[in-house]
Amino acid sequence: MPQQITTQSFLERLAVLEDQVAQLRRSGQERDEVPFYPTSMRTMPYEDSTTLTTLSEVIITPRTASLSLGLVLIGDQVSSTNTGGEWAVVLNDMDTVMSGTIAATFSYQFAAQVIDLTPYRGTQQLKIQLKARRTSGATTGGKFGGGGSVSISPRYARLI
Template sequence: MAQQVTSRSFLERLAVLEDQVAQLRRTGWERDELPVYPTSLHAMPYEDDTTFITTWETVLSPRTGSLSLGLVFIGDFVGTTNTGGAWQVLLNGADVVMSGTIAATYSYQFAAQVIDLTPYRTLTGLKLQIQVRRTSGATTGGKYGSGGAVAIAPRYARLL
């Protein structure tokens, strides 16, 4: 037997829409996770270079006012020598919005910050780069042979 689909009236559609809006209001602010992709040729977030190297990056549309970014990093231990480094986060290829050091302790360290995106709201694409470099420690051996390596990775990246 053939079934007929009746179209919904305007009032029925309005009631469904009002219910959906009320449900969204009850859930509060939603946060969009931002994917960040590895760029290192080593396929891991470890780097042993002494100049800043981009290990993670992404391009986003700055639709929101801020980005909450959390990072984790660790130094290296080669023989009896600990290796440390420095890290920075760039927006738009040149603006350093976060930076710090990686202690030569071979233990995990964490950094987190909410980054203001309002100066970039007019851009259609905004490049985010996470960079790292080795600043101290072993100069031979290590993960890739040219000294201790420092690792950095994003823990989370949320558009708020």
């Protein structure tokens, strides 16, 4: 026997839509994680150079208006001499969008910012680099023999 499909009343459809909107509000914004890749041949992305060196990078196609980026930074200690430095997040090899110092304290620091990607939305490729350099501390010894090391690494990177 054929079944008949009953049409929903306006109030039933409205209740379904209200439920769907409530679910969307609870779930929040959809976010895409962005993976960063180390550019160093070393096991950990540390740098003992005094020039700004890229430790991690990624090339993306900007599909959203902003990138939420969280970083972890760490200095070094060699024979009770603490090593610090500076760091930068650079877009397309020329635009510095975040920067700061790595404290010479041999402890972790955290940095976070939402980066506006609106100027790059029309481009096919956007290169994002995490750079660091040693500015103070030990000049010999250390992790790789050139002195104290500093590091920068992403904690999270989300397109929002």
